[in-house]
Amino acid sequence: MNSLHKRLHREARAYSGDDDRPLASYAGLMGLYATATATVAAAARATGRALPDPTPWDVTLTALATHQLSRLIAKDPVTSPLRAPFTRFEGTTGPAELAEDVRGTGARKAVGELVTCPFCTGLWVATACTAGSIFAPHATRLLTATLAALAAADFLHFAHTAAQHAADDAS
DSSP states (O other), X not given: OHHHHHHHHHHHHHHHTTSOOOHHHXXXXXXXXXXXXXXXXXXXXXXXXXXXXXXXXXXXXXXXXXXXXXXXXXXXXXXXXXXXXXXXXXXXXXXXXEEEEEOSSHHHHHHHHHHTOXXXXXXXXXHHHHHHHHHOHHHHHHHHHHHHHHHHHHHHHHHHHHHHHHHHHHO
């Protein structure tokens, strides 16, 4: 076992070069995700829950909700206390979005990268929405519809602002 550990450590060093790439912590997060999804699947089977048969409308709502919630988690100023143990405030990147630098090493860095990346967080959010559609379909549909409406409203805010700027530039 010690030889395997040394070989894995050597491979991680070769992969990372001079950068801090916490491969073991990434593997831990992947294991946590796999365990969570397996637990949801086992609980669904044990309780006799039918798997949902999502319509295109369900997929659209979930996609918009996932987009919105993952950006709220990863970028919103109000959720910065959740990210603070893993990040350092750098500034703003746009309306109601923060730029944060990941800090720490190992698991702290890996979690920091997860919670500051809306693309990374999106996988966990989409999976949670899917689990919700199995165990609490009506509440999940209400939540996804609410978040989808918020995502559409945000896009309309940006469109409105762009139209205002275009009108100002034209005059």
